[in-house]
Amino acid sequence: MTNYIIRRLLLLPVILFGVTLLIFAMISFLSAEQRAALYVADVPKKPGALEKIIEQYGLNDPVHEQYGRWIKSMADGNLGFSKTGKQPVAQVIRDRIPATAELALWSIVPILVVGIQLGILSALRHNQWSDHVLRVASIVGTSAPTFMVGLLLLMFFAAYAGWLPTGDRLTHEMQRVVDAPGWRSPTGLLTVDGLVNGRVDVVWDALKHLVLPVATLSFVSWAVMLRITRSSMLEVLRQEYVQTARAKGLAERAVIQKHARPNAMLPVVTVGGFQLISLLNGAVVTETVFNWPGIGRSFVQAASNLDIITVLGLVLFSSTLLIVGNLAVDVLYAWLDPRVRLN
């Protein structure tokens, strides 16, 4: 397994190189004027200004030279300039990450808890009616489009009942509190920062804004957890050590909790890890429906305004996160499973 991890680490730069090549190939579709946004915030309207920039940054040079220049510029932390964000793309990412992270971290909790509990229940009641009901429900969950679920939740709980806000992270009044000077923001997560600053009203307001997007994300993702837990648990329950535990007269509760469940959790941990990574990559649809100021919404805004440099910058960021995150989850898996670790 160590060999495997080492091989993966060695391949990491290769894959990253491939990703940059593919992204650069997409950049090459753009006109020189659009590509100028990689290096300068704005092309002045003066005649001849564009030609000067093309000359200065070699935007019509041979492709490999342009690629080299682009990589060098990225190594300096420059991902280009966002027209829709009116700031550098790297800054867009820094500004938007807290919102996305807060949504992801709050969503992963119900996804894991509900998915795992129901998955275990489903496995223990294998082929009984509750198992069938849960399975059909999970299939329905994976079949419903996220945007429809989000819009329906908005329709009932926000627009109709008026219990919850229709979007954003805070109401205007609370936003002013947060924007005021003196607001300490160590994490950027409003629910945590609110506590740090001793403003329970901000925390409460942020939580109210979180309910519907979290519900939407959970609704479309818990089914995956349920299915992986169920099949993993069914697999484990057939193992001989479980039969041994039963044979030696252990209570069924103890068999499940001590012998079956911990072993069934291995694949669950990794799938849960992937879920978290994909949530951190920005829930594009959910953030758009709920006007949530995260990475995903910036991405969609940029895409619909043809601000392709921003789109590609964000995609590069997300892919890197995905590659590194996947590796981290795999290492975690290897470390958790003694069969793999000691091999």
Next chain:
Amino acid sequence: MTAGATDPAATPSVAAAAARAELIDEVQSIESPRSARRIARRLLHNPASLLGTVLLVGFAAIAVAAPLLAPCPDDARSGRRCRDSVYLVPKYGFSKEPRPPSAEHRFGTTTDQYDIYYGVVWGTRTAFIVGIVITSLALVIGLTVGSISAYYGGWIDEILMRIVEVFQAFPFLLAAITLATILRSLPQVQGVLPAMLALVAFGWTGYARLIRADILSVKQREYVWAARSVGASDFRIITRHVLPNAIFPVLVLASLNIGTIVLSFAALSFFGLGVPDGYADWGQMIASARQRVPSLVNDWYIVVFPGLAITLFSLSWNLIGDAFRDILDPRLAR
């Protein structure tokens, strides 16, 4: 038993592979069309997959009967668009206020006065076409890359599999949105094409890995050695001997994936990247609800009718797929 699960070089991730291998193992236990007929019989005995099949047949019937169910209106003004192409939804006026269901508009109209009933009925055809075309194109690419990779092995395999990993390193929906956006800015690629090409470009990798794994196991069989010993060419061996024996599981998996593809396409449409305005497509109709959140309760029909269509459509594929896995999983048969 699959190479994808045992050969670490081929897997970007142990756990993802474990999850995939589960499915692959199951699907690989089907080898011949004869057992396929047996499976089809069992599918019809399982209530969930029976429901799925009935739904799917229903959708197929709607798609076929679309000209009878939702004919182009005779009235010259509103029928102008759909006489050009049946997929252009008739437009009734220029008001920005959607109209609720009535005798004239069974499912109401969208914010731009497109008839929702017409869009939902003809959207069924769009869904089938989009799902089948995208899946077929992705299959062709995946099969080509996967079979070359598996048959030649060595550094060709190494390079092709790294390319597959690069494509898989992108978050699927983000990558598809990006490519669709770029393609749409090109004058040569218009209409439904950008979104479809984008979904194909990032959707073929799974098939490539699967067919590669299948071929690696078929490759060692005696009949392949026999063909080689009588001097058959590489191309002939691949197309006549290896592929026909390795392809069936991949075809099954691909066809069951159509529901997911239609969901992804709907998401692209929702972002305005799928089809042109007023084209008969489910995701596109819902997209107009995005601006109307405060009054969404009154405009529920914009979300509910097309949304129900998408959900039931992908539900029908998923119900069949789920039962399929169950029937094929020997561990669950006990």
